[in-house]
Amino acid sequence: MKNNKLRTIAVTAAYSAGEELLKRYYQYARGDAKFKSQHEIVTKSDLISEKIIISEIKKHFPAHRILSEEAGKISGVSDYLWVVDPLDGTHNFSMHNPLWTVSIALFNKNKLILGIIFAPALNELFLAEADSGAWLNGKRIKVSGYKGEKVINTFCHGSKVSDIKKALKYYEYHKLHDLDCRQLGSASLELAYTACGRVESIVIPGANSWDVAAGVLLVQESGGKVTDFKNKAWNLKSPDMAASNGLVHKEILAAINKK
CATH class of the missing domain: 3.30.540.10 (Fructose-1,6-Bisphosphatase, subunit A, domain 1)
Structure with missing residues (x-):
């Protein structure tokens, strides 16, 4: 800078x-x-x-x-x-x-x-x-190089009922497929952990910009990927957010968008 x-x-x-x-x-x-x-x-x-x-x-x-x-x-x-x-x-x-x-x-x-x-x-x-x-x-710091069954995915959600239902469905998908998915209770910390390789990803239906903005740059600058749920570049007006090490991004978007 x-x-x-x-x-x-x-x-x-x-x-x-x-x-x-x-x-x-x-x-x-x-x-x-x-x-x-x-x-x-x-x-x-x-x-x-x-x-x-x-x-x-x-x-x-x-x-x-x-x-x-x-x-x-x-x-x-x-x-x-x-x-x-x-x-x-x-x-x-x-x-x-x-x-x-x-x-x-x-x-x-x-x-x-x-x-x-x-x-x-x-x-x-x-x-x-x-x-x-x-x-x-x-x-x-750098994002992790893990993919497949070894990954740890995380999630948060906004306060709307639709956001909560989407997040719970995402969690259910992971558990039914024997995949690890956790909620830490702090979106920014989950992003920071994605950036330093402690977890592989985070998805947030109903993401607030103040919760995620700093973490978005952390993930990007540590070699990861950040988009909205349509795989478009995240911005301040994006209604949702997905961040990952890049290796699992396709999979987490498929899971969060699953009907």
Whole structure:
């Protein structure tokens, strides 16, 4: 990335939010969570993390636009757009499960140029830059080379009933064919795990851009493939997303689209 300041501020924002979340994680009471929809919860921690990230971005780049899960769209006059999930995996966080993240992505003129996923409870920072590669805690990462019966596929889903039914059908297909399929409860972490080869793929019916944007670049820069369910290139308006090591992409699309 030509502008190292963008990367530095993004990493600083992720670490600052993550450190505050980690403090609250160890003190968290499950009753603090509130449902914002039938299948989605929000906590004070989500809002505090979001405030930290937005404040850090706006302090250095006041003209930049921001799209964040809780705050929605924050206007600006720049070609730069930050896409933020201040706490992905809120259910896990609220149950003292360490699989949750801070996810920050940056677009310039609709091109995804930076992706950061920080898992504070695991002390893992995933970072990707367009045309430059992907890293985990400073070490270069690549997708796995597995296919066939050895693969581990994952899934998440949106809050619509149709998304849930599609995801459950995908899960059922794997189990009926003796294939491994899991749900970790954090879309961004499943993408990060696909990027570093811990799993082979993730599909998300009803994918939210803030959940997946950073992870999309991680998978792409680690040698994987990301599309929508029609095998078209993913973009911010895509209603669904499939990411893989590339070797299993045809199979996961066939499974998710199975009637």
